[in-house]
Amino acid sequence: MALNSVAAALSFRGDTLNRVKIFDEFSGKWGFVNGFSGHRTFSIRSVDEKKSVKPVTESLPVIEKKANDDVSKRLPKEINSLPKPLTVADLSTSLNTNTKMRISFKGVPGSYSEDAALKAYPKCETVPCGDFEDAFKAVELWLADKAVLPIESSAGGSIHRNYDLLLRHRLHIVGEVQLSVNFCLLALPGVRAEKLKRVISHPQALDLSDVFLSELGVTRVNGDDTASAAQYIASKDLRDTGAIASPRAAEIYGLNILAEQIQDDTASVTRFLVLARDPIMPRTDKAFRTSIVFTLDEGPGVLFKALAVFALRGINLTKIESRPQRKKPLRVVDDSNTGTAKYFDYLFYIDFEASMAEPRAQNALGHLQEFATFLRVLGCYPIDTTL
Structure with missing residues (x-):
């Protein structure tokens, strides 16, 4: 049952799971969600299905391109069916009864956080989330079984946001994942590195690839994360723009890998934490x-x-x-x-x-x-x- 314009209040106390009755204005039917009863209360409001998650393009300058009616033919068939990043507003009326473990992470398919989740649980179902706090809440609201979030990297240091969220939320650390980082320069098929005018990626990925990008002589453009930069280039058919992202992102979004291990520190490792309710x-x-x-x-x-x-x-x-x-x-x-x-x-x-x-x-x-x-x-x- 789809939820549109639904407001549900879930309360958390101790370890007791209750079912909360809510009204779906779209279907005119009553449904149930699972939650805890207790001290803390989260108000969850769903959004209209026509509204999409805030894209990476809003943080980018306007980039002119030629119209190309054949773009969709070159992209993988799955690109339009990839899951959108989950936000706390995307509350489902029922739990997934699939026995496959669900792991929430921040970003879109192809991100390094998803790579870490698949390293820890190769057969898991990944749940992309809009930001770090949404990944925490996805586990608290039983939308996911565990969350995988970066906590520090050998090149960039600590992710302070996640230290603060560890204290704000009551999830428990149940594991860690050490992931070797491979920053790749990606572009559309047929595009050569010397033809690129700009490169999009997460600000930290751009900073950690400073030597390579300086030699390439391109303009650096900040994006939300590495995988969404690859997704943006593929969906907009930007032939003068590259992205720094993972090899999996290249495979998912139909891009070519022009160069691998372009980070200044080729031995860079990121440490991720695995979080669970218990x-x-x-x-x-x-x-x-x-x-x-x-x-x-x-x-x-x-x-x-x-x-x-x-x-x-x-x-x-x-x-x-x-x-x-x-x-x-x-x-x-x-x-x-x-x-x-x-x-x-x-x-x-x-x-x-x-x-x-x-x-x-x-x-x-x-x-x-x-x-x-x-x-x-x-x-x-x-x-x-x-x-």
Whole structure:
């Protein structure tokens, strides 16, 4: 049953799944959606089916091209049937009963995030989403079983947006994926690299391919992501424009690969997190990583003490990230001698190599709780050692 102009309120509390009755104004029938009951409430509003997801073209300058009636003949037959990126407004009235696992990701088919999802779950059904938060909500609303989202790359560093979303949402990290990045220059069949005037891609992909693009002498145009840049060129028949995207994007959108491994750092690796509604059981029969977030009071040596609880137990830290607390970013400290001072109040994200099934990890967090004002375990999951 299609949902048009439907407003549904889903509430979340604990782990109880309820069915919520809603009215479909388009069909004039009542239907049901699944959700949790509890503390937090999300209002979900569907949109008219005629409205499409915001395309990459809106962030691009107007590019003139010749009309070509034969464009559709050269494109793969599947290009018009590819799934549109899901937004939180695209609420289905029923769950997918297919036993195939559904994995949400940010972007369109052919993105590197989808590559990571297929590496982790080769037989999964991927669910493209409009942005990172929609990928989180797709899992919370039972539209997907898991989400795969980038968290850091060896070339570009941390994806801070996803660190913030990890704390805002209650999903658990249940796995990670290490993906070797292969940036490719793509163009329409028959187009040579020296004929290109501009190249479209995600800003980070353009920055990380600086040497190659400088030698090519092309104008750089920012797009929403790598795969949507390839999709845009194929759908608009832009013969003077290339895209930086993955080999899968070239296959999906019928483009030729003019050059591979064009990034400045050819050994670039991106790390992705796998998120689910429920945590997995920690084990000790294989290497596990644990991710936590905590806050500390102001004081000399407090951060040193926090890190020492791991060093004292021989636990290796693999990642430390700090993010300002958005709700109370400044801490005010009064001192009668120096007056009033203001400091940023931080959240500290730490990854360490130990399973929560190990006593040393349990003791370390118990020790940390003695002086941490807030502590949350984001997940305990197997370490991905494959590339």
